[in-house]
Amino acid sequence: KAGVTQTPRYLxxxxxxxxxxxxxxxxxHRSVSWYQQTPGQGLQFLxxxxxxxxxxxxxxxxxxxxxxxxxxxxxxxxxxxxxxxSALYLCASCPDSPGxxxxxxxxxxRLTVL
Amino acid sequence: AQRVxxxxxLLSVFKGAPVExxxxxxxxxxxxxxxxxxYSRQRLQLLLRHISRESIKGFTADLNKGETSFxxxxxxxxxxxxxxxxxxxxxxxxxxxxxxRLTVIx
Numbered sequence: 001k002a003g004v005t006q007t008p009r010y011l012x013x014x015x016x017x018x019x020x021x022x023x024x025x026x027x028x029h030r031s032v033s034w035y036q037q038t039p040g041q042g043l044q045f046l047x048x049x050x051x052x053x054x055x056x057x058x059x060x061x062x063x064x065x066x067x068x069x070x071x072x073x074x075x076x077x078x079x080x081x082x083x084x085x086s087a088l089y090l091c092a093s094c095p096d097s098p099g100x101x102x103x104x105x106x107x108x109x110r111l112t113v114l
Numbered sequence: 115a116q117r118v119x120x121x122x123x124l125l126s127v128f129k130g131a132p133v134e135x136x137x138x139x140x141x142x143x144x145x146x147x148x149x150x151x152x153y154s155r156q157r158l159q160l161l162l163r164h165i166s167r168e169s170i171k172g173f174t175a176d177l178n179k180g181e182t183s184f185x186x187x188x189x190x191x192x193x194x195x196x197x198x199x200x201x202x203x204x205x206x207x208x209x210x211x212x213x214x215r216l217t218v219i220x
Contacts, residue, residue, distance in 0.1 A: 003157075033208060042212035043158075043200055056208055090158065098208055099146055105158040 001026055004093050004106035012112045018079040021109045025072050025093030031055075032074040033098060034066060037088040037108070048098065049074055078111075086113045117141075120201055120211035127191045128219045135186040135214045137201030147184045148202040149175055150210070153194075161186075161199070171195070191218045 005024045013019050025032050033056075034046040045058035049068035066076040072093070078085055088108040094101035117140040127133045137149075147164035162170045164177050164184065175186045184203060188195065196218045201211040 035210075043210040045208045045210070048208060058208075092158075102148075102160045102163065103150075107157055 001028075004091060004104050006089075006091055006106040006109050008109060009107065010110045010112075012114065013081050014114050015081055015083060017081050018077060019081060019111060020075055020077045021089055021091075021111075023074045023076075023091035023093075023106060025074070025091075026104055029093035029095050029104070030072055031094045031096060031098060031101070032068055032072065033092045033094075033103065034074070034076050035090045035092065036060075037090055038086075043090070046076065050096075081113045083113050086111060118201055118203055118209055118211040120199075120214050122214050123212065124215050124217070126217045126219055129193055130190050133188050133191045133195070133216065133218075135199050135201075135216065137184045137186065137203070137211055139182050139184065139201075139203040141182070141203060146203070147175070147177060149173070149184075149186050150200045150202060152198040152200070154197070158200070191216075193218045193220055 004026055007022045023032055031050045033048040036044045046060055046064055047054055047066050048056040052068045063079045068074045088110050090105050090108045092103040092105045094103045119138045121136050149161040150158050151161040152158045173186055173188045175184055177184050198213050198215050200213045
């Protein structure tokens, strides 16, 4: 099976702009989670989607949003970018529930905000 | 609220020495417990999970419910073990520790 894919791999934006990142899960996986990875904070959970519904949410401001489509592909959007949003954004998929299933991670999208 | 603590951000050991990466958690209930690893230029991937009780690449992790810890151990470190390690306890397997960067010195 093909692994989790994320597009684009690299992005450079300026403060105030918005950005959309895309994630295609492993075929058959219905759960998609998003994480922000930074050297200082490690992996921070953003949100998890299952069957087009947000099932879990982390502690990020409303500028961060996401959605999932009927084919399980997911997008996350960050509006009004801030310098502190510069990070590696990872998505992960699993068949059903991250609580019981292994998560499979994508390569990440490196976002730089200038 | 769930909390995960990996007290060491950086850990260096010599090749052949034992290594222990600490993970403490606070969780009300019986969590599932995972360790994930990220080697240089590779994706984050599962190393092991508590329920399987397997030893992966020589690593083991014992759940200590009394101390609420799930430390990762290996008796003899190898250079290829140098990586970033994340502990992930909790029923949702969504909240990770801040990670420990392990460097094995040749």
